Amino acid sequence: MKKHNFYAGPSILPEFTIKNTAEAVVNFAGTGLSVMEVSHRSKEFVEVMEKAIALVKELLDVPAGYEVIFVGGGASTQFCTVPYNLLNKKAAYLNTGSWAAKAQKEAKLFGEVIEVASSKDKNYNYIPKGFEVPADVDYLHITSNNTIYGTEIKTDLDLGVRLVADMSSDIFSRPVDISKYDIIYAGAQKNLAPSGVTVAIVKEDALGKVDRAIPTMLDYRTHIDKGSMFNTPPVLPVYAALQTLTWLKDNGGIQAMNKKNVEKATLLYDEIDNNKFFKATVEAQEDRSIMNICFVMNEEYAELEKDFMELATSKGCVGIKGHRSVGGFRASTYNALPRESVEVLVAAMKEFASKH
Amino acid sequence: MKKHNFYAGPSILPEFTIKNTAEAVVNFAGTGLSVMEVSHRSKEFVEVMEKAIALVKELLDVPAGYEVIFVGGGASTQFCTVPYNLLNKKAAYLNTGSWAAKAQKEAKLFGEVIEVASSKDKNYNYIPKGFEVPADVDYLHITSNNTIYGTEIKTDLDLGVRLVADMSSDIFSRPVDISKYDIIYAGAQKNLAPSGVTVAIVKEDALGKVDRAIPTMLDYRTHIDKGSMFNTPPVLPVYAALQTLTWLKDNGGIQAMNKKNVEKATLLYDEIDNNKFFKATVEAQEDRSIMNICFVMNEEYAELEKDFMELATSKGCVGIKGHRSVGGFRASTYNALPRESVEVLVAAMKEFASKH
Numbered sequence: 001m002k003k004h005n006f007y008a009g010p011s012i013l014p015e016f017t018i019k020n021t022a023e024a025v026v027n028f029a030g031t032g033l034s035v036m037e038v039s040h041r042s043k044e045f046v047e048v049m050e051k052a053i054a055l056v057k058e059l060l061d062v063p064a065g066y067e068v069i070f071v072g073g074g075a076s077t078q079f080c081t082v083p084y085n086l087l088n089k090k091a092a093y094l095n096t097g098s099w100a101a102k103a104q105k106e107a108k109l110f111g112e113v114i115e116v117a118s119s120k121d122k123n124y125n126y127i128p129k130g131f132e133v134p135a136d137v138d139y140l141h142i143t144s145n146n147t148i149y150g151t152e153i154k155t156d157l158d159l160g161v162r163l164v165a166d167m168s169s170d171i172f173s174r175p176v177d178i179s180k181y182d183i184i185y186a187g188a189q190k191n192l193a194p195s196g197v198t199v200a201i202v203k204e205d206a207l208g209k210v211d212r213a214i215p216t217m218l219d220y221r222t223h224i225d226k227g228s229m230f231n232t233p234p235v236l237p238v239y240a241a242l243q244t245l246t247w248l249k250d251n252g253g254i255q256a257m258n259k260k261n262v263e264k265a266t267l268l269y270d271e272i273d274n275n276k277f278f279k280a281t282v283e284a285q286e287d288r289s290i291m292n293i294c295f296v297m298n299e300e301y302a303e304l305e306k307d308f309m310e311l312a313t314s315k316g317c318v319g320i321k322g323h324r325s326v327g328g329f330r331a332s333t334y335n336a337l338p339r340e341s342v343e344v345l346v347a348a349m350k351e352f353a354s355k356h
Numbered sequence: 357m358k359k360h361n362f363y364a365g366p367s368i369l370p371e372f373t374i375k376n377t378a379e380a381v382v383n384f385a386g387t388g389l390s391v392m393e394v395s396h397r398s399k400e401f402v403e404v405m406e407k408a409i410a411l412v413k414e415l416l417d418v419p420a421g422y423e424v425i426f427v428g429g430g431a432s433t434q435f436c437t438v439p440y441n442l443l444n445k446k447a448a449y450l451n452t453g454s455w456a457a458k459a460q461k462e463a464k465l466f467g468e469v470i471e472v473a474s475s476k477d478k479n480y481n482y483i484p485k486g487f488e489v490p491a492d493v494d495y496l497h498i499t500s501n502n503t504i505y506g507t508e509i510k511t512d513l514d515l516g517v518r519l520v521a522d523m524s525s526d527i528f529s530r531p532v533d534i535s536k537y538d539i540i541y542a543g544a545q546k547n548l549a550p551s552g553v554t555v556a557i558v559k560e561d562a563l564g565k566v567d568r569a570i571p572t573m574l575d576y577r578t579h580i581d582k583g584s585m586f587n588t589p590p591v592l593p594v595y596a597a598l599q600t601l602t603w604l605k606d607n608g609g610i611q612a613m614n615k616k617n618v619e620k621a622t623l624l625y626d627e628i629d630n631n632k633f634f635k636a637t638v639e640a641q642e643d644r645s646i647m648n649i650c651f652v653m654n655e656e657y658a659e660l661e662k663d664f665m666e667l668a669t670s671k672g673c674v675g676i677k678g679h680r681s682v683g684g685f686r687a688s689t690y691n692a693l694p695r696e697s698v699e700v701l702v703a704a705m706k707e708f709a710s711k712h
Contacts, residue, residue: 003388007395010591018390022381025374031674032359034374036550036596039363039675072552073428073573076587080571102572109569189588194392196428196552196590213465215436216458217429231432232545234552235366236592240392318387319395 004341007319008147008292009169010189012336016250017193017243024239035239040232048235048242049228055245059254062178062201069200069223070241072234075168075187078198079103081218082141082164082183083110088210092116092137092161096153097124097146098325103166107141110212116140123326124149127287133159139182139206145170147190148323150280150294150330151287156180162206170291171199172248173335174258182206183220190291191335193241196234248335257335264333264342265290271346275353277301277308281326296328304356312348320345360697362687363675364503364648365525366545370692372606373549373599380595391595396588404591404598405584411601415610418534418557425556425579426597428590431524431543434554435459437574438497438520438539439466444566448472448493448517452509453480453502454681459522463497466568472496479682480505483643489515495538495562501526503546504679506636506650506686507643512536518562526647527555528604529691530614538562539576546647547691549597552590604691613691620689620698621646627702631709633657633664637682652684660712668704676701 005012021035028035029044038045049070056068071077079102083091089111093104095118107113114137117128124146133140139162145152147169154174157163162182171186178184182203189195202220216222222230248257269288272278272295281294297305305328312320312329322328331345361368377391384391385400394401405426412424427433435458439447445467449460451474463469470493473484480502489496495518501508503525510530513519518538527542534540538559545551558576572578578586604613625644628634628651637650653661661684668676668685678684687701 001388005389005393007393007398010393010395010588013390013393018381018392021392022378022390025378025381032357033361033674034369034378036374036377037361037363037366037369039366040551042363072430073433073590074587077429077433077573080573106571109571187588189591194590194592195396195588196593215462215465217433217436231430232366232543232551234429234550234590234593235545236550237552237590318389 001316004315004317004344005319005337006317006331006333006341006345008323008330008332010195011332011334013193013240014244014247014336016247017240020243021236021240035236038235040229040235045235048239049233052238052242052245053228055242055249056199056201059172059245059248060176060178060201065205066178066201066203067224069202069220070228070233070238071198071200071223072196073198074195075166075185075198076102078166078185078200079106080109081220082185083107084212084214084218085207085210085220086139086162086164086183087111088138090114090134090137092133092140094128094131094140094142095120096127096143096151097149099146099148099166100143103141103143124151125282126284127151127153133161135160137161139164142166145289145291147292148325150282150289150292152289152291154286154290170289172254172257173261173291175254188237188241192244193237195237197237197241199241260339261290261333261335264337264339265293267339267342267346268293268331268333271349275349277304277353277356278349281328291332291334293331293333294322294326294328296322308352311352312345315344315348317345317348357672360671360673360700361675361693362673362689362697362701364679364686364688366551367688367690368692369549369596370600370603372603373596376599377592377596381592391592394591396585396591401591404595405589408594408598408601409584411598411605412555412557415528415601415604416532416534416557421561422534422557422559423580425558425576426584426589426594427554427556427579428552429554430551431522431541431554432458434522434541434556435462436465437576438541439463440568440570440574441563441566441576442495442518442520442539443467444494446470446490446493448489448496450484450487450496450498451476452483452499452507453505455502455522456499459497459499480507481638482640483507483509489517491516493517495520498522501645501647503648504681506638506645506648508645508647510642510646526645528610528613529617529647531610544593544597548600549593551593553593553597555597616695617646617689617691620693620695621649623695623698623702624649624687624689627705631705633660633709633712634705637684647688647690649687649689650678650682650684652678664708667708668701671700671704673701673704
């Protein structure tokens with residue numbers, strides 16, 4: 001039976017990426033060698049890295065003055081890399097979930113941290129609004145999409161300070177005005193590639209303004225200066241990233257992807273809102289993520305949660321169990337998830353309602 | 357034509373690893389999903405991680421009191437992680453090459469660094485001996501195998517201080533007495549897996565002895581406490597590592613591998629020493645690496661370098677160009693390289709000699 005992959009991350013990748021990567025694991029670019037065993041200095045891989053960087057710039061319309069880098073490891077390492085590079089005295093953090101809180105915790109090792117707002121009071125089920133950011137902070141850090149709680153900041157904030165965004169779970173899902181940000185970083189394992197690589201978009205003007213010595217590998221300038229080849233990059237994940245970026249471009253780019261994502265999310269949210277057995281955990285439309293759609297059983301049907309999980313599983317749905325801190329269900333509808341998978345889940349919800 | 361992969365890293369992996377990884381990229385553990393798109397929390401991947409850690413312990417006979425972790429990124433990040441975790445006041449570094457020097461440079465951000473010896477005077481073509489290590493250093497750092505220069509410390513030093521070793525390019529190639537070391541770390545892309553993951557063997561007693569706050573992701577205890585699952589690990593590289601570890605065990609373990617490695621290296625060094633056209637860059641037998649065999653044209657035949665490169669290439673040899681800081685040739689003979697590949701290279705050297 002066909003599987004419908006709703007995992008929150010690592011998560012579904014395009015068939016194009018999977019097919020090409022499987023081939024390259026056997027024979028990469030006609031070298032007769034696996035992509036896992038070729039030198040990162042080989043001309044074939046150097047071309048992969050250069051193309052991947054160029055495609056990120058093209059797809060996201062990255063303006064002059066910004067550089068794109070691929071670094072090994074995940075976004076969690078960026079939680080300390082950002083303050084290492086940018087925090088002189090004081091930074092502002094918006095607390096919209098446990099990843100945002102983890103980023104904030106690391107910054108405290110480097111200077112004063114101001115939490116400008118938090119939605120922890122309601123288990124992070126909304127995005128705080130109307131908060132003020134002191135004008136003298138070095139930057140404001142946000143987590144644009146909160147994978148666990150299903151909230152998303154879908155507009156580009158402009159609050160008069162440098163803006164840093166963890167876009168791990170919504171990068172490439174919607175158009176973004178890069179010029180509003182100083183640093184964007186994203187672990188690859190949602191909309192881009194298998195885990196093991198992080199992409200960062202860095203405004204060069206933001207760097208070199210702190211006094212501290214920065215470990216070489218945590219200094220964004222190291223990777224910018226060497227075109228992401230200072231040390232051995234994660235070759236296979238970068239190769240897979242190039243496949244996904246190529247697929248994105250071939251399928252109309254970010255605008256087209258966003259249209260499909262909104263359609264998929266609307267389809268599912270509409271069913272959640274109209275099916276008396278279910279309830280979305282995020283109420284405000286404007287705060288609802290189009291990448292991670294969280295819902296629970298309505299209270300009077302709480303005991304039926306296991307039944308619905310079984311039904312959905314029997315239809316091929318995988319990875320729809322909600323995170324333990326929210327409970328219920330979470331359907332992640334990343335770029336690569338076909339509309340058909342959402343239709344299968346919605347049909348299961350309708351079938352469930354008609355049976356009970 | 358069959359390729360003989362002599363790349364220094366990323367480098368040749370066992371056919372077993374390549375075949376199983378290619379299959380898992382399409383269908384992982386019968387899930388119907390790619391290993392690139394399954395949750396790291398799935399029971400199938402949790403089992404992969406647990407088995408990989410257990411096999412490292414088994415193969416290297418890791419004693420009680422040590423933990424094995426897999427972390428994202430490469431060994432270069434360990435250059436700052438080690439002093440972050442261990443350097444209180446003073447550390448000793450043995451300078452045997454440019455990677456050793458890079459490790460030493462990072463340590464200077466954290467305390468006093470004593471270079472106990474250096475072979476830089478002769479372009480790192482030997483391993484310094486008879487040096488003294490002050491008894492009051494927090495640790496001595498060595499690079500056990502110097503990929504660029506083809507030297508190797510093939511015995512386990514015991515100098516009365518904590519010992520930290522970068523074994524990126526010789527881990528799993530020879531038996532090691534783990535109890536002599538406090539930390540061993542190794543980027544995976546030589547004898548283990550594709551690039552993007554680093555394995556570390558950490559003596560727990562060595563940790564918690566520094567006063568500074570350590571960023572969460574750079575704290576060994578984070579990864580030990582969470583079984584290498586604090587954040588999303590590089591799933592595919594860890595899966596590939598498990599395949600290589602399984603292959604190692606199925607092929608007699610480290611002792612058997614070491615025997616083959618010594619045979620391969622001896623075969624090639626003997627030809628280099630006996631063929632008047634070539635010369636090994638490392639003279640002392642005891643310092644010669646069994647993983648990276650560096651040789652140049654004898655001076656009177658210097659102009660024939662290109663000719664030999666063409667001949668070797670015509671026989672299917674890939675990646676034998678020496679590092680720019682040494683020149684000439686470098687044949688990396690990692691675990692997965694079959695004896696046949698060395699025989700092809702040696703035959704090319706003999707053919708070259710007979711033709712000129």
